Amino acid sequence: MSDFPKTAQAVIVGGGIVGCSTAYHLAKLGWEVVLLERKKLTSGTTFHAAGLVGQLRSSANITQLLGYSVDLYKTLEAETGLGTGWKMNGGLRLACNEERWTEVKRQATTAHSFGLDMQLLTAKEAQDLWPLMQVDDVIGAAYLPTDGQANPSDITQALAKGARMAGARIFEDTKVLSVDVEGGVIKGVETDKGRIDTPIVIACAGQWTRTFAKSVGVNVPLVPMEHQYMVTERIEGVTPDLPTLRDPDRLTYYKEDVGGLVMGGYEPNPKPWAVDGIPKDFHYTLLDSDFDHFEQMIELSLGRVPALQTAGVKQLVNGPESFTPDGNFILGEAPELKNFFVGAGFNAYGIAAGGGAGMALAEWVAKGEPPYDLWPVDIRRFGRPHFDDDWIRTRTVEAYGKHYTMAWPSEEHDSGRPCRKSPLYEHLKAKGAVFGEKLGWERPNWFADTAAGEAQKDIYSFQRPNWHDAVGREHKAAREAAVLFDQTSFAKFTLKGPDAEAALGWIAANNVARPVGSLIYTQMLNDRGGIECDLTVVRMAQDEYYIVTGTGYATHDFDWISRNIPAGMNAQLFDITSSNAVLSLMGPRARDILAAVTRDDVSNDAFRFGTAKTIGIAGCPVNALRVTYVGELGWELHLPVEYATTVYEALHKAGAEHGLVDAGYRAIETLRLEKGYRAWPSDIGPDHTPDEAGLGWAVKMKQNIDFKGRAAVEAQRAGQLRKILATFTTDPDVILSGRETIYRDGVRVGYLSSGGFGHHVNKSIGMGYVRMDGGLTAEDVMAGDYELEVATERVKAEVSLAPLYDPRMERVKA
Numbered sequence: 142m143s144d145f146p147k148t149a150q151a152v153i154v155g156g157g158i159v160g161c162s163t164a165y166h167l168a169k170l171g172w173e174v175v176l177l178e179r180k181k182l183t184s185g186t187t188f189h190a191a192g193l194v195g196q197l198r199s200s201a202n203i204t205q206l207l208g209y210s211v212d213l214y215k216t217l218e219a220e221t222g223l224g225t226g227w228k229m230n231g232g233l234r235l236a237c238n239e240e241r242w243t244e245v246k247r248q249a250t251t252a253h254s255f256g257l258d259m260q261l262l263t264a265k266e267a268q269d270l271w272p273l274m275q276v277d278d279v280i281g282a283a284y285l286p287t288d289g290q291a292n293p294s295d296i297t298q299a300l301a302k303g304a305r306m307a308g309a310r311i312f313e314d315t316k317v318l319s320v321d322v323e324g325g326v327i328k329g330v331e332t333d334k335g336r337i338d339t340p341i342v343i344a345c346a347g348q349w350t351r352t353f354a355k356s357v358g359v360n361v362p363l364v365p366m367e368h369q370y371m372v373t374e375r376i377e378g379v380t381p382d383l384p385t386l387r388d389p390d391r392l393t394y395y396k397e398d399v400g401g402l403v404m405g406g407y408e409p410n411p412k413p414w415a416v417d418g419i420p421k422d423f424h425y426t427l428l429d430s431d432f433d434h435f436e437q438m439i440e441l442s443l444g445r446v447p448a449l450q451t452a453g454v455k456q457l458v459n460g461p462e463s464f465t466p467d468g469n470f471i472l473g474e475a476p477e478l479k480n481f482f483v484g485a486g487f488n489a490y491g492i493a494a495g496g497g498a499g500m501a502l503a504e505w506v507a508k509g510e511p512p513y514d515l516w517p518v519d520i521r522r523f524g525r526p527h528f529d530d531d532w533i534r535t536r537t538v539e540a541y542g543k544h545y546t547m548a549w550p551s552e553e554h555d556s557g558r559p560c561r562k563s564p565l566y567e568h569l570k571a572k573g574a575v576f577g578e579k580l581g582w583e584r585p586n587w588f589a590d591t592a593a594g595e596a597q598k599d600i601y602s603f604q605r606p607n608w609h610d611a612v613g614r615e616h617k618a619a620r621e622a623a624v625l626f627d628q629t630s631f632a633k634f635t636l637k638g639p640d641a642e643a644a645l646g647w648i649a650a651n652n653v654a655r656p657v658g659s660l661i662y663t664q665m666l667n668d669r670g671g672i673e674c675d676l677t678v679v680r681m682a683q684d685e686y687y688i689v690t691g692t693g694y695a696t697h698d699f700d701w702i703s704r705n706i707p708a709g710m711n712a713q714l715f716d717i718t719s720s721n722a723v724l725s726l727m728g729p730r731a732r733d734i735l736a737a738v739t740r741d742d743v744s745n746d747a748f749r750f751g752t753a754k755t756i757g758i759a760g761c762p763v764n765a766l767r768v769t770y771v772g773e774l775g776w777e778l779h780l781p782v783e784y785a786t787t788v789y790e791a792l793h794k795a796g797a798e799h800g801l802v803d804a805g806y807r808a809i810e811t812l813r814l815e816k817g818y819r820a821w822p823s824d825i826g827p828d829h830t831p832d833e834a835g836l837g838w839a840v841k842m843k844q845n846i847d848f849k850g851r852a853a854v855e856a857q858r859a860g861q862l863r864k865i866l867a868t869f870t871t872d873p874d875v876i877l878s879g880r881e882t883i884y885r886d887g888v889r890v891g892y893l894s895s896g897g898f899g900h901h902v903n904k905s906i907g908m909g910y911v912r913m914d915g916g917l918t919a920e921d922v923m924a925g926d927y928e929l930e931v932a933t934e935r936v937k938a939e940v941s942l943a944p945l946y947d948p949r950m951e952r953v954k955a
Contacts, residue, residue, distance in 0.1 A: 145334050146310060149175040151341040151506060152330050154317050154353065157187035158293060158491055159484045160345035161300040161311075162499020163506075168307035170507045175337060176309060177330075179316040180424035182301055183294045185347045187491065189427060189460035190293040191370050191405055193385050193396055194493040195232050197252050197259065197285065199548075199880070200517045201892070202828075203469075204255045210496030214291055221306065223299040226292025230384050230397070233267055234283045237390040242280045243603040244547055246932040249283050251880040253930060254892030260284045261933060271386055273378050274445050290385055290396045293492050300499070320357050320481075327480050341506060343482040348463040349419060350485035359475040361520070362527035363486035364534045365419065365461040366541055367412040367428060369435050370405025372398055374453030389545035391441040404449065406438040407544035413534050414461045430457035462489045466527065466536035468544065470494060472502055473511070473520040476700035482506055483520055488541075510667060514827040521697035525561070526581035532557045549601035550878045551586075551807070559583045563629035564722060564785040572803055573597055575608065579692045582630035585805040587611050604876060608807060609898070615804035616811050616900035619771055622800030623728030625792060626809065628777070629785070631723050632695035634688040634702070638712035641684050645712075647848055648705045650831065652841040653678055653686065660753045660766055662839060664831055665701060666850025670857060671827035672834065674698045675819070677768060679753045687753075687764070689723075689777070691821065705849060721764075722785035726792060727775030729952065730799035735765075735776060737795035738788075743776075750954045759784070759791040771809060772816030772946055774955045814906040815899040817868055817944035823879065824866060824894045824908050830857055833910065834866045835942065861916030868945060869893065869938045870904040875931055877907045882930035883938075885911060893929070902945050907938075 151167060153160045156178030164176045178184075194214070196207040214227040236242040245261070252259035260283070267282035268274060301311055312334070320342055321328040329338040344350050348365040355361075379400055386395040393406035412434065435457060443449055465471060465486040475481045484502045487494055504512045516522065526532050539556040559566065560581040570576070574585040575597055587608045589595040600607040618624050636645055645653045651663035657680050665674035676690035676698060690698045695718060703714045726735060735743045741756035743765075748754065753766045761784035766777040780788055793801060817835075819825045825834045831854065832840075840854055871877065877896030882889055893907035907929065911922050919942055927938040947953065 145312070146175050146337055149173055149337055149339045151343055152177060152337055152339045153343045153345055154330075155185070155344065155346035155350070156182040156301070156311065156313065157185050157345065157347050158183070158297045158300065158495035159487065159498055161297050161304060162495045163343055163345055163484060163502045164304040164309045164311065165300045165307065166500045166503030167506060168304045168309035170503060172507060174309045176304070176311045177315045177317055177332060178311070178313045181313050182311070183297045184424040185349070186460060186462055187293050187297055188425065189458055190492050191394070191396065191403055191489070192226070192291050192293050192492050193394060194289050194291055195285070195385070195387075195490070196288060196493070197248060197255070197257060199251065201255045202513050202515060203517055204257070205513070206497030206501060206515070207493050208497070209500055210493060211287060211289065213496035214296060217296070217299045217303065221299045221302045223295065223302055225296045225299050227289060227296065228381070229287060229289040230382050231270070231284060231286045232288030232385045232387065233271060234387045235267065235390065236280050236282065237278045239280065240547060240603060241390055243932060245281065245283045247603070247878075249933050250882055250930050252285065253889070254880050254882040258286060260286075270384055273376070273448050274386070275447055284384070288385060291492055296492065296495070317353070322357055322478065325479065327478070341480045341482070343484065343502065343506060345484045347485060348415070348461060350463070350483060352418075354475065354481070354483065357478055357481060359477045359481055359483070360523065360528055361471060361483055361485060362523050362533045363463045363465050363471065364530070364537050365414040366464045366537065367414045367431070367459055368405070368462045368489055369431065369438070369457060369459045370403050371435070371439070371457050372403055372455040373401035373449065374455055375400035376402060376448050376452050378448070387545075388445055391445055392545045393438060393442050393445070395446070401452070401455070402446070402449070404438070404442050404446070406441070407541060408434070408437055409542045411538055411541040413538060416534070428459040428461060430459050432457060462487075464488050464537045464541050466533055466540055468540045469518050470498065471520050472498060472515060472518045473505060476521050476696055514671070514822065516822045516826065519697065521700055522693065524580040524696050526557065532560065547601070550603065551599070551606070552601055553577045553599065561630070563627050564782055565627050565629070565789055568786065568789065569627060569803060574803070574805065575599060577806060579630060580695060582692055584630050584692070585627055585803070587615065587805040587807045588803050612807045612811060613900040615802065615808035618800060618802045619728050619773055619804060619808065619812055620901050621729065622802070623726065623730040623734055623796055624802055624804035624808070625789070625796070626725040626727065626804055626806075628723040628725050629721075629782070630692040631718070632690045632692060632698065632716070633718045633721055633779070634699060635715045635717055636686045636688060636702070636712055637684060637715070639684055640710035640712045641686055644706045644710045645678065645686055646846060647707055648702055649678065650840045650848055650850060652844060652846070653680065655680055657682055658752050658754055660751045660768055662768070664825075664836060664839060666831070666848075666853070667827055668850060668853060670830040670850045670853030672821065672825045672829055672831065673701050673827055675821040675825055677766070679764075679766060689766075694821070720782065721779045722782045724778045724780070724785070724789060724792065725775065726778060727769060727771050727773045729774055729955070730796075730801070731773070731775045733799050734792060734796040734801060738791045745955065759787045761788050763788065769953055770818055771812035772818070772944070773952055811897055811900055814895065814897050814908070815901055815944070815946040817908070819866070819908075820895060829866070829910070830854065832857055833862055833864050862918070863914060863916055864891070864910040864912040865917060865919065865922050865942070866908060866910050867922050868941045869907045869909065869927060869929060870902070870941070870945065871929060871936050871938050873898070873903050873905055875905045875936050877905045877929070877931065879907070881907060883909050883911065884928040884930065884935065885925035899945060906945065
């Protein structure tokens with residue numbers, strides 16, 4: 142082909158809605174972009190998408206991203222001259238039992254927190270909007286007027302035309318044969334029509350993305366699943382302005398389609414597809430209709446829409462869609478390969494997300510970072526279990542089946558477990574541990590008193606759950622005696638080399654140029670001053686640092702640190718997570734217990750807060766870190782995994798007379814809320830600066846040392862803050878779980894980033910940013926009268942900028 146390009150700034154692989162949206166937005170940014178589609182635009186899975194466009198998600202930023210899609214679809218037809226099928230007919234969500242109604246009310250409050258006008262309706266009001274439905278079992282409904290629906294193929298073609306109008310070049314029937322990578326650097330792509338030299342490849346290849354990315358060593362955890370929906374003939378009473386309808390208690394959804402209905406759903410026993418690989422020339426292809434499997438959906442729908450009993454059926458569409466292990470799509474730059482970007486795994490809401498995802502991916506490519514924090518969909522949220530196809534499929538089947546089930550607070554997945562286990566797993570299980578899972582790791586969440594008849598399992602609720610009292614016992618022990626947490630799942634890295642101090646000094650906001658044995662709590666900032674990492678650093682030697690971060694951030698934080706080691710510096714980062722177990726001994730009796738098991742001096746004078754040293758316990762060399770995340774005297778004990786059981790038993794033997802008990806991660810959460818400790822990514826993250834989060838004390842601004850993000854911190858300090866993180870308390874019978882709306886003097890000013898209960902202060906506790914566009918001070922925050930909207934009802938709240946517990950750090954530094 143004479144006009145086939147030889148070069149491009151970026152090559153997009155895949156011509157579905159996400160690829161075309163990314164091309165559209167990159168071209169609008171002035172980029173020379175080429176999109177390659179192996180067959181025809183939309184011919185993969187976009188063409189058979191159902192086309193519902195909802196906006197509300199549990200993340201404010203993902204909700205914002207979906208809202209961007211809506212705003213784009215409103216104007217795309219006028220811009221390009223191509224119809225999109227977009228109509229803003231609103232969306233209804235039904236509740237048919239009290240727990241679902243509580244969930245819907247909490248979703249409505251979340252919507253209000255995020256600026257969406259979600260309205261609560263009676264069953265009759267919902268029926269007035271959707272007259273065909275039977276509402277005898279409906280308690281209430283939520284209505285979002287700005288939701289809608291679109292024609293997936295038309296929207297994609299309009300985006301493609303808009304991309305071409307902005308200068309993008311799109312080639313159909315062009316197969317990418319390989320990506321040329323030399324020494325970890327992308328050089329170009331080889332196609333069946335010739336080579337294109339390019340430094341950037343963007344994989345938007347839908348269900349083919351996993352295989353394509355694997356060819357260059359990139360892991361994209363998604364699998365294809367069968368998804369079916371029924372299209373009816375015309376039904377009397379179905380009007381063009383009929384809202385979309387989601388009926389989660391019957392696992393089904395509906396939208397208007399040429400005078401008839403589209404009805405689909407998410408069955409509890411979904412069917413994976415292409416387990417042994419996608420057929421070679423699969424395009425514009427549907428799978429055989431499986432009426433037997435879909436019968437359960439039909440039976441559920443007939444009770445809601447009786448007219449379906451006599452409606453003619455045009456088609457039962459069975460199309461594969463790519464789904465992910467956590468139900469969120471996958472976006473961003475691959476940690477394994479610089480300049481290889483991914484936009485895939487959209488879990489059957491690619492049309493709703495397509496406009497916003499393309500915008501975010503284009504900005505990520507062009508500017509080196511997303512437009513705002515996108516952690517829920519960031520490709521770096523995955524880890525070691527996500528390399529295995531069978532594990533991914535097992536977990537994805539569960540996530541698909543939960544699409545319309547109740548989204549309980551603190552709910553855990555059950556599938557693919559146990560995967561990664563601490564050496565203490567069986568010991569703790571025998572002592573009543575109820576485990577949660579993060580990045581494959583089994584972690585004790587709480588301990589049931591089985592002798593007293595407590596069930597050793599989670600029983601979920603929107604009220605106080607069954608573990609509330611047990612966590613209260615652990616909380617009380619931490620405050621009055623001592624507790625032992627198994628935190629082996631912590632991610633642990635070593636940074637070594639003659640330039641280790643200089644490299645970490647550039648990346649870390651706090652001062653790491655401290656003596657050997659120093660422990661430094663630090664953030665790592667982006668160029669906007671936002672907090673990308675929140676972790677602990679220990680100086681082990683002149684040329685070595687030990688880095689500890691949260692379990693779920695192993696991939697993300699390793700990627701951030703390794704990418705930001707300045708060129709030419711001799712410093713290497715190693716992941717040693719699996720080498721060390723971690724036992725955290727916390728509480729006012731912690732020193733008594735530790736002194737009983739080691740000959741080393743652990744007195745306050747010999748072992749100060751914020752230091753680390755190697756001590757001996759039961760024949761084991763233990764790296765003891767005097768630090769806390771629960772607000773008490775304590776140590777994290779890092780030790781080789783083979784010693785874990787021995788050291789655990791020694792601590793319990795010595796701790797028996799001091800009231801030592803095992804405790805879990807849910808107690809850590811209640812304890813840290815009382816102490817006002819921040820959690821990444823809920824309370825702090827890439828959109829929040831240290832000064833906004835009350836962490837300015839941990840930034841080395843007084844030293845004349847440059848570091849990544851310093852200029853942004855300086856610029857912010859020259860002006861005024863527009864948001865400040867505060868702690869809120871309410872009566873103990875109010876259930877806070879996060880995303881409740883904050884009102885100051887009757888005006889909405891933010892929402893809670895965290896919520897829970899403080900067993901020592903006996904209050905419900907939330908943390909959240911108070912926002913004012915014109916700027917605000919600490920005095921402004923404290924001067925207001927506050928209310929929180931909880932499940933659509935307002936309750937009085939008290940505000941504090943100081944920790945509720947031990948504000949002077951007297952217990953921590955005892």
